[in-house]
Amino acid sequence: MNKQKQRRSITNASLSSLLPDELIIQILLRLPVRSLLRFKCVCKLWLSEISDPKFAKSQFDLAASPTHRLFLDFNDQFEIESLDIDEPESAAAVVNIPFCPPLSSPCSGARFEILGSCRGFVLLVTHLGYFHVWNPSTGFQRQIPLDARCTFKVYYSLYGIGYDQSTDDYLLVYITPSKNVRACEINSFSLKTNLPSRKRISDEILDTKFAFSMSVRQGMFFNGCLHWLVNSRGKDLFVILAFDLSKRSLLEIAVSNELALELADVKKLYTLRVMKECLALCCSDLGGVTVIWIMKEYKVKSSWTKMILSADVPSSSFFFPICFTKCGDVFGWNERERLLRLNDKGELLEDRALWKGKRTQKRDFVIYRYPELHRHMYTESLLSLHG
Known part of the structure; x- marks a missing residue:
C-alpha cells in the first residue's frame, strides 16, 4: 500500500515538473473519451478535472477527433454491441457495452429499442412504456416514465432526444396521433427541470402533411432540430418533418x-x-x-x-x-x-x-419488420445531465 502511494506521489511530482497543470488540462481536453476514462486513475488532479462537468462540456466542444460509434444490436446478455466506425478494418472490434437498470427498476430485464441519440446520450424505450436516457461511455442513465395514456401509442409515434442550446437543456420529444384524426400532440420533457409540456395541433393543413409510420420513429438530431422522414397524405410521397427545439415548432424541410x-x-x-x-x-x-x-x-x-x-x-x-x-x-x-x-x-x-449467437430476448414484429431500429450512431462523450 505504501509503495502504491509512493508511486502516485512520484507520478504527480514528475508531471508537475514537466508541464504546468494548466497545459496538462488543455492537452487532456483534446483526448478521446476512452483514453480520459482510463486516465482518471493516473492521479487525483486528473480524476478531479476529468470528473468535472465543466471539463466534460469543454472536451465535447474541443475534441479534435470525436469518436463515432455504431450500435449493432442487443445481444442475449442485454449488452449493446458497438463498433468504432473509424478504426481500421483489421482493428475494428465489436465492443459489448452493458446496459444495467437498477434491479429495483421495473425495466430490469425488459426489451429495449433505440430511438435516437444526442451529444453522447442515447434514448431507449421499453415495451413496458419507459424511456431511458443513457450515456454508454460513462454508464450514466435516467429513467423517465411515459405518460400512461400515451403508452399504447408507443409504436405509432415519432420520438427523439435533442439539445436546446438557448436554454442548455436536453429535451425528450414524442409526437403522438390524437383520437381526433385532424390533430396530433407534441409532447416534450425537459431533462433540466424534469417538467413535461404538451402542445396540441389541430391545424388541418399540417395534419394532411404526414402520416405516422412504425419505420420512421427515430428522430435524427441535427442543427438544433429533430428530423423524421414521414409519409405525406396530401402529396402521396415522403417528406422531411423537423421539430425546432428552441422555437418548439414543426416545419417541413424542402x-x-x-x-x-x-x-x-x-x-x-x-x-x-x-x-x-x-x-x-x-x-x-x-x-x-x-x-x-x-x-x-x-x-x-x-x-x-x-x-x-x-x-x-x-x-x-x-x-x-x-x-x-x-x-x-x-x-x-x-x-x-x-x-x-x-x-x-x-x-x-x-x-x-x-x-x-442465439438471442434469448423475444423479438416482436416491429423489430423483425424494421431491423433499422437498432442501427444508430452516437458520439462518445463525458457529459451528464443536470441534477
Whole structure:
C-alpha cells in the first residue's frame, strides 16, 4: 500500500515538473473519451478535472477527433454491441457495452429499442412504456416514465432526444396521433427541470402533411432540430418533418425537384441520416444501387447533391447506408442483417454478421419488420445531465 502511494506521489511530482497543470488540462481536453476514462486513475488532479462537468462540456466542444460509434444490436446478455466506425478494418472490434437498470427498476430485464441519440446520450424505450436516457461511455442513465395514456401509442409515434442550446437543456420529444384524426400532440420533457409540456395541433393543413409510420420513429438530431422522414397524405410521397427545439415548432424541410420525383417511387426504400455533417436522404433499390442525397447547406433547397453508389451485393439485395468513415468508406447493412463496408467505388471491403449467437430476448414484429431500429450512431462523450 505504501509503495502504491509512493508511486502516485512520484507520478504527480514528475508531471508537475514537466508541464504546468494548466497545459496538462488543455492537452487532456483534446483526448478521446476512452483514453480520459482510463486516465482518471493516473492521479487525483486528473480524476478531479476529468470528473468535472465543466471539463466534460469543454472536451465535447474541443475534441479534435470525436469518436463515432455504431450500435449493432442487443445481444442475449442485454449488452449493446458497438463498433468504432473509424478504426481500421483489421482493428475494428465489436465492443459489448452493458446496459444495467437498477434491479429495483421495473425495466430490469425488459426489451429495449433505440430511438435516437444526442451529444453522447442515447434514448431507449421499453415495451413496458419507459424511456431511458443513457450515456454508454460513462454508464450514466435516467429513467423517465411515459405518460400512461400515451403508452399504447408507443409504436405509432415519432420520438427523439435533442439539445436546446438557448436554454442548455436536453429535451425528450414524442409526437403522438390524437383520437381526433385532424390533430396530433407534441409532447416534450425537459431533462433540466424534469417538467413535461404538451402542445396540441389541430391545424388541418399540417395534419394532411404526414402520416405516422412504425419505420420512421427515430428522430435524427441535427442543427438544433429533430428530423423524421414521414409519409405525406396530401402529396402521396415522403417528406422531411423537423421539430425546432428552441422555437418548439414543426416545419417541413424542402427537397429538390429531382429528389421529390425519386421520393414518389414506391419501389424504393428510403432512410434519413446525418452523413458528412449534413442531413442526408438515402434511396435504396434492388441490386444494391443506392442514391445518397446530401443537403450541403441546411434548409437550402438548391444545395441537395446527388451521389450514386453501386454496392457490390447480389442483384436481389438492398443496401442501406448508415454513415461515412473519415477515409470515405461507407458503412451499411442489407436485409440479411449483415454489416457491410464499401469504398467510394462500391467495392466490398468488409462483411460481418450484425449479431452473433442465439438471442434469448423475444423479438416482436416491429423489430423483425424494421431491423433499422437498432442501427444508430452516437458520439462518445463525458457529459451528464443536470441534477
